Amino acid sequence: MKELVVISGKGGTGKTSILAAFAALATGKVLCDADVDAADLHLIMNPQVRERHDFDSGHTAIINQDKCTQCGLCRGLCRWKAIDEDFVVDPVACEGCGVCHYFCPEEAISFPLKTCGEWFISNTRFGPMAHARLGIAEENSGKLVTLIRQQGKKLAEENNLDLLLTDGPPGIGCPVIASLGGSTAVLIVAEPTVSGRHDMERVAELAAFFKVPAMVCVNKFDLNPEQAQAIEDFSRERNIRVMGRIPFDPVFTKAMVQGKTIFEYDGDSEGAGAVRNIWENLAKAMEI
């Protein structure tokens, strides 16, 4: 089984729109939305949820005021300043380390498991899909990303499909690291701006750090052809294969507003042609 993960470093470069378009072109695949923090792929895929599961991960400390003698030991130990003068734990600040719970001489601190999100197995018009929703202000996004990718693989095995198309999160931190480990390749969707280039270079470095082969495409290249060229030159120097360019085309936004892929909205558009070309290059490069 092969897995292509679409990442970008910078947010808003077009990862999800492009991945949705690939979904319309690829045959025999499972879709996976690993951007659990701000998942958007479902807005195009309109999934029919088949299974819904809680995502339980991490704990939060809760102080039982009846047992608490306000000795202050927990406040001294807590490195997150999560316990206030009235010995109430701020659940947002609590890191779930359990140190206060372990040391409380009155056993006044409980430490229940948290439900910090949910995940789904769904059907879409393009095939099965694994996706999730991390609770707002929650932690453990990396763990949920890992879980959702495992579920995606399982779905593929059960359905005898051998391609996983994964929509990754922005950035280079915990959820991104969780989304690229063990994948066949990543496609970096770059934007030809000073920030797009800066962020693309950092995420390319991250892929190299974890030894995942990287490929690149430049979206909205005509906004600044010199920057587009600079991104492609940088990529070639680093053995990152250049898959193609996509022009700035308002058709992407129009398709999104209607909950469609660009091929369903206007398959003859310039943008659609460019994405088709990139997909052909990708399929060749990944031998799919």
Next chain:
Amino acid sequence: MIISIASGKGGTGKTTVATNLAVSLESNVQLLDCDVEEPNGHLFIHPTMDGVRTVSTPVPEVDAGKCTLCGKCGEICQYKAIVVIGETVLPFHELCHSCGGCMEVCPEKAITEVGRELGVVEFGYRNGLEFVHGRLRVGEAMSPPLIRKVREYTQSRMQTIIDAPPGTSCPVIAAMKGADFVLLVTEPTPFGLHDLKLAVGAVRILGIPCGLIINRSDMGDDQARIYAQEEGIPVLMEIPFDRLIAEAYSRGQMIVEVMPEWKEKFLNLYHQIEHIVSHGRKDEAGLLR
């Protein structure tokens, strides 16, 4: 006053708003770029950098001579970052959250702390504007401790503008917590709106008043405006799509540099925020709904 600029969805224009607002204020202002995974503010501010500090987080080191392999450290650790395997105790520094529990629980006092490098904080200035950002080390997973380090540079005598990372989980919370106002930047598309709702949820958990900027305001649909009205979130500015702005951005130029008339609009934005914060009109900012 601390204004944190957030969005949920990435690429909606947080950095554009943060940098333009900061330079419009000119003096007695600091910009803290807390998008430490992908900091971009410096590419537009072009600050003169005059300092750098390495930031590390404490992780355990075990003195094998003192350790009796009792396993208490592994028991208390919630992150599987220290385990006893056979005749050795193995710390996994990259999994460690720096809670200090293992060191505290060790009956032999065999554990001390050393630093794991998270990244750097760099600082500089541009005329009267103070600039600080964090850069997460590539390969490092945990950004919140670095974000908190950047925020330690907050000076109460100054106006503080924070450029937050995208998303709605722990890094964003670290960049919003304790702010006086959260300025949300969205684009009027289904993705923008969906992620905006999540960001509003996070702002409300923290109990901070908020307002909205709609960027590329003529490029999608009306849903963001309708949502803002329903939720009682004031729309403080709209920035239409303009190829001139997009191209200037691509070169590292701010709106106020290519269209100086926007400076007045950003100052006006600031005064509106000041007004909301000083009047504490929570219902106007949509906090109580």
